[in-house]
Amino acid sequence: GQQLNQSPQSMFIQEGEDVSMNCTSSSIFNTWLWYKQDPGEGPVLLIALYKAGELTSNGRLTAQFGITRKDSFLNISASIPSDVGIYFCAGHQGGSEKLVFGKGTKLTVNP
Amino acid sequence: EADIYQTPRYLVIGTGKKITLECSQTMGHDKMYWYQQDPGMELHLIHYSYGVNSTEKGDLSSESTVSRIRTEHFPLTLESARPSHTSQYLCASSESGWVFGDTQYFGPGTRLTVL
Numbered sequence: 472g473q474q475l476n477q478s479p480q481s482m483f484i485q486e487g488e489d490v491s492m493n494c495t496s497s498s499i500f501n502t503w504l505w506y507k508q509d510p511g512e513g514p515v516l517l518i519a520l521y522k523a524g525e526l527t528s529n530g531r532l533t534a535q536f537g538i539t540r541k542d543s544f545l546n547i548s549a550s551i552p553s554d555v556g557i558y559f560c561a562g563h564q565g566g567s568e569k570l571v572f573g574k575g576t577k578l579t580v581n582p
Numbered sequence: 583e584a585d586i587y588q589t590p591r592y593l594v595i596g597t598g599k600k601i602t603l604e605c606s607q608t609m610g611h612d613k614m615y616w617y618q619q620d621p622g623m624e625l626h627l628i629h630y631s632y633g634v635n636s637t638e639k640g641d642l643s644s645e646s647t648v649s650r651i652r653t654e655h656f657p658l659t660l661e662s663a664r665p666s667h668t669s670q671y672l673c674a675s676s677e678s679g680w681v682f683g684d685t686q687y688f689g690p691g692t693r694l695t696v697l
Contacts, residue, residue, distance in 0.1 A: 513688035569627060
């Protein structure tokens, strides 16, 4: 099946630093979604992107739908300890009802 | 804010028991999904439904079954639980529609341990 390559796999940063992670694919996607998951909980939707080139912010989070429709990135500015968790990208291709998920980026923030 | 609920949140049972994991949503979404996820790992789709009386198997083979008798309710059943079924089970839903139907909202999950 289709795969999303999400990187980096893990990140260890200091509080206050900015963070960037991305997802790429060899195929075109119509929708890009970014989720955050805390241990023992379900993924929570952070940002949804529906249009190539779209740049959307949600507080300290900013995500972009790549112009080629094959990639997306998520930036977190001025990280805080509660940003700790696993961030998943997900995409939807035309002709399929299913979401394709990345393998996640585990973020650790040191106070 | 998504209104999707799962019960129980945690379940520890013995091998051979029959269990049903409950999932309900109050958003009127037509589409519902079940995923299986080991801690810190990727999500695997095991079942999905596009509406009442519609169910399909997902990408990951599962011994569980599902039903969709009401729009808001999508329970998952294991007839005879085994230790290999130990995992986190996540329910999700999305609305119909060409664009926004892609956006799935997740419940809090059920952490299942089979002894």
